[in-house]
Amino acid sequence: MNFDECIARKLLSNTGEIDRDKARELLLLAEHKEAFWEKVQKESAQFPTLFLEGHYEIIKELVVAILSLEGWRSENHDCLFQYLLEKKKDLDLDREYLSELRKLRNRIDYNGTKISADLWITNELHLKLLIKALKSYLKQKLSEK
Secondary structure: OOHHHHHHOOOEEEOOOOOHHHHHHHHHHHHHHHHHHHHOHHHOOOOHHHHHHHHHHHHHHHHHHHHHHOOEEEOOHHHHHHHHHHHOHHHOOOHHHHHHHHHHHHHHHHHOOOOOHHHHHHHHHHHHHHHHHHHHHHHHHHHOO
């Protein structure tokens, strides 16, 4: 699905309601979760599926925060990412990676798929860099009046 399809299907909408408080709270929650995953990092080889899923959730919360700051709402994760790809091109995000990440998370959550430690290691840096970029963008926007 692309951005226009999300709009046409009413899965993505401009509410016009900018919610800075929600964005701040989601940023704080994302940072709290990030601190947790950093604290238990040594367990990643034993629980790679949980690590990948946990980092995906941080990314999702940061993207929801960005939409909240801009008065948008998404009904699903696909359209959440479509908004980001369409409206935040300056973030230079990898469309294919976000799509594959979302699909992998869905296989984990809905099919019970487990991933290997190698797959976590392969994705870890990319996930952390994505989180860093989204946090930086969000903090910059929250600091603006």
